[in-house]
Amino acid sequence: xxxxxxxxxxxxxxxxxxxxxxxxxxxxxxxxxxxxxxxxxxxxxxxxxxxxxxxxx
Amino acid sequence: xxxxxxxxxxxxxxxxxxxxxxxxxxxxxxxxxxxxxxxxxxxxxxxxxxxxxxxxxxxxxxxxxxxxxxxxxxxxxxxxxxxxxxxxxxxxxxxxxxxxxxxxxxxxxxxxxxxxxxxxxxxxxxxxxxxxxxxxxxxxxxxxxxxxxxxxxxxxxxxxxxxxxxxxxxxxxxxxxxxxxxxxxxxxxxxxxxxxxxxxxxxxxxxxxxxxxxxxxxxxxxxxxxxxxxxxxxxxxxxxxxxxxxxxxxxxxxxxxxxxxxxxxxxxxxxxxxxxxxxxxxxxxxxxxxxxxxxxx
Numbered sequence: 001x002x003x004x005x006x007x008x009x010x011x012x013x014x015x016x017x018x019x020x021x022x023x024x025x026x027x028x029x030x031x032x033x034x035x036x037x038x039x040x041x042x043x044x045x046x047x048x049x050x051x052x053x054x055x056x057x
Numbered sequence: 058x059x060x061x062x063x064x065x066x067x068x069x070x071x072x073x074x075x076x077x078x079x080x081x082x083x084x085x086x087x088x089x090x091x092x093x094x095x096x097x098x099x100x101x102x103x104x105x106x107x108x109x110x111x112x113x114x115x116x117x118x119x120x121x122x123x124x125x126x127x128x129x130x131x132x133x134x135x136x137x138x139x140x141x142x143x144x145x146x147x148x149x150x151x152x153x154x155x156x157x158x159x160x161x162x163x164x165x166x167x168x169x170x171x172x173x174x175x176x177x178x179x180x181x182x183x184x185x186x187x188x189x190x191x192x193x194x195x196x197x198x199x200x201x202x203x204x205x206x207x208x209x210x211x212x213x214x215x216x217x218x219x220x221x222x223x224x225x226x227x228x229x230x231x232x233x234x235x236x237x238x239x240x241x242x243x244x245x246x247x248x249x250x251x252x253x254x255x256x257x258x259x260x261x262x263x264x265x266x267x268x269x270x271x272x273x274x275x276x277x278x279x280x281x282x283x284x285x286x287x288x289x290x291x292x293x294x295x296x297x298x299x300x301x302x303x304x305x306x307x308x309x310x311x312x313x314x315x316x317x318x319x320x321x322x323x324x325x326x327x328x329x330x331x332x333x334x335x336x337x338x339x340x341x342x343x344x345x346x347x348x349x350x351x352x353x354x
Binding site: 015017018019022024025026027028029031032034035037038041042044045046049051 | 163235236242246248249250251263269293296297312315317
């Protein structure tokens with residue numbers, strides 16, 4: 001489990017502590033919706049954490 | 058005129074880049090290679106760590122010594138911003154791009170900004186990980202918690218994302234800047250939309266004052282060195298990379314019981330019409346479970 005090659009013919013390396021079957025967190029947002037909400041999500045995250053404009057780039 | 062000449066050169070470059078990313082050889086059209094010789098340069102925009110980018114450049118130049126390659130490294134968001142500006146100005150400098158914002162890749166594709174290139178490598182990719190002719194994923198990874206096992210007592214190893222909101226973790230955590238990090242934003246959007254976590258989790262996590270860092274490779278190294286007890290969100294291949302460099306390093310990954318995020322993300326917009334890039338390589342953060350399901354479909 002863990003990192004996996006995107007190619008069907010190239011195996012990804014194993015990570016020993018990774019679970020045999022990973023539960024996924026799914027989002028119902030489409031890619032387009034994810035695009036639209038990004039500025040608002042980032043702004044809300046910064047507001048909740050009290051972060052100003054000067055973040056490490 | 059330059060655009061047309063450049064596109065001709067890129068066809069060979071991306072074929073090779075695809076082969077390098079996948080670790081295998083592919084048939085390369087000799088005519089394209091010959092045309093590429095007249096250009097002589099490949100510029101890759103990439104979000105991967107410096108060593109990986111340099112390895113790609115070195116391997117490319119070894120195989121195609123008549124084309125010099127240059128990797129321009131930046132965070133995913135910086136690459137996206139740069140791309141948009143260059144498209145807007147019709148002065149795109151990069152030839153191939155790679156970042157972790159799949160939604161942006163797909164947006165560029167929809168807008169017709171990625172030039173078609175039919176690599177012989179596409180048949181090796183499951184449908185979920187490639188849009189043949191336009192982009193292919195380079196890997197699949199979970200976004201996990203990374204721990205330094207010398208800095209965290211075993212009873213405090215997190216089992217749930219919520220465990221990171223406990224007072225024990227105050228001033229022990231680091232996280233990438235979610236404003237510019239592709240992986241970081243992919244993590245945020247998944248967590249916020251998960252009913253068991255949501256903005257409440259984000260708010261409570263913030264009370265433990267995670268230190269914002271710049272880039273996951275550096276963050277992983279700092280966790281390994283004990284500068285931080287844990288990184289809140291980390292693509293799991295960084296764990297593999299750290300162990301490959303130093304097998305005894307005291308780090309471990311945690312896959313919380315609620316699950317690990319699946320990548321999706323949003324980009325910026327542009328009215329530009331054409332980009333010189335033939336193919337994009339996109340790091341996506343799908344879980345293995347998703348990969349299996351997609352493969353079996």
